[in-house]
Amino acid sequence: MLPPLADLLDSARVVSLPMHTRFRGVDTREALLFEGPEGWAEFSPFLEYEDAEASTWLAAAIDFAWRPQPAPVRDLIRVNATVPAVDPARVAEVLARFPGCRTAKVKVAEPGHSLADDVARVRAVREAMGPEGRIRVDANGLWNVDEAEHAVHALAEFDLEYVEQPCASVEELAELRTRVKYMGIPVAADESVRKSDDPLAVARAKAADLLVIKAQPLGGVTHALQIVTAAGLPVVVSSALDTAIGLSQGAALAAALPALEFDCGLGTASLFLDDVADRRPVDGAIPAARAVPDASALDRLAAAPDRRDWWLERLGRCHAVLAAR
Known part of the structure; x- marks a missing residue:
């Protein structure tokens, strides 16, 4: 109702x-x-x-x-650090706001930035996190297939966990996945799920190895869980640059998943100078419990x-x- x-x-x-x-x-x-x-x-x-x-x-x-909401199966959600398209000299400063996070998502393909800028930024993240750190990059669909293939090759030396939405369309993702499969770098789909009239199209086309799932754009926790079940692929639960309240909805989704292989993109409270409640990562995780705003x-x-x-x-x-x- x-x-x-x-x-x-x-x-x-x-x-x-x-x-x-x-x-x-x-x-x-x-x-x-x-x-x-x-x-x-x-x-x-x-x-x-x-x-x-x-x-x-x-x-x-x-x-x-x-x-x-669906019953949780975990109380804490491990989260990744998020590195905007900053100068490499600022990477350590950004990562310091995500204490205990073993994974970093790095923004690439930012308008006005070159591939060389992206390589320098990812290199700075690798140097800051060391060989055990996990690095994923997110292009928000801004490369064409050739650009994406070239970028994956250029970034491969940094041992990427996956590349998120390198191209805009499902067809492009499928082609790129075929081209880079031999490199062992998975392709993740975000916008092709949350902004699609058919969020399962990317899974049916075998255009991605995993899905990035966001509770708000998909109509809520229950509907997102139905998509995950139908897709049959591993998922990363992420935020849509939410306040602490929205992050707790994402955490409820992550907490209800039967399996959660990847760290989630729910540590984005650390991108804010101030928030309605505190959902910044502690020891690389946030609680699954619902947040209440401070008056x-x-x-x-x-x-x-x-x-x-x-x-x-x-x-x-x-x-x-x-x-x-």
């Missing part, structure tokens, strides 16, 4: 979180939080998303706030009135989309 819009508006708080480093093109991350019978949830589709896509994120938030943090991080109005209007539009389905 869809709760009335008034019930969501009753507790709605819009926050703006400042970031240490520009990431995904933003210096602050805005989100709308509300409380339901099961606790707090987050609605934070990226600003450029249209209402049809954003409404799936709202469905996930309502599910998390109004319905009991003073909600006040301290409150978005400007015009931004609050923008988010409340967006909430109303997306609620109408769900009501019409």
Whole structure:
């Protein structure tokens, strides 16, 4: 059942979180939080998303706030460090915000950066983490197949755990996977799952070795678990640059998975200068328990009135989309 819009508006708080480093093109991350019978949830589709896509994120938030979640099978979730497209000289500073993390995800293919920049950044991560550290790279689908193949070759010396969404389309991923399979570097799919009308297409096409799963874009924990079961591939649970509230939804998903081979991308609270609750990694892990926002943090991080109005209007539009389905 869809709760009335008034019930969501009753507790709605819009926050703006400042970031240490520009990431995904933003210096602050805005989100709308509300409380339901099961606790707090987050609605934070990226600003450029249209209402049809954003409404799936709202469905996930309502599910998390109004319905009991699947039973957890683990209490702690091991997470990776996230290294934005920073200068190599800043890598050690970034990694220091992720204490105990044995895995690092490094952003590559950033507009305005060259492959040489990416190689230098990944080299700095390898030097900082040592030979036992696990390194994965994320291109957000910005390479074509030839560029991706060239990049994988250039980065292979750093013993990559996998390369995430190197190309945009399922067809390109499938071709690249064929080209680099002999190198033993797995291909992971993210956008090809969360932004697809058919999130199982990448698995059917054998275009990826593993999937990156995010609770908000996939409509909530239960629906994401159904996708994982149907895909039959290993998964990494990751965040969508969530606040601590959204991270706890991702943690609920990771905690409910029968098997969890890879460290999860749920340590992104360390990218923020401030948050509504503390979900920064401790000893390389975060708790699976639901987060509760601090009242003073909600006040301290409150978005400007015009931004609050923008988010409340967006909430109303997306609620109408769900009501019409």
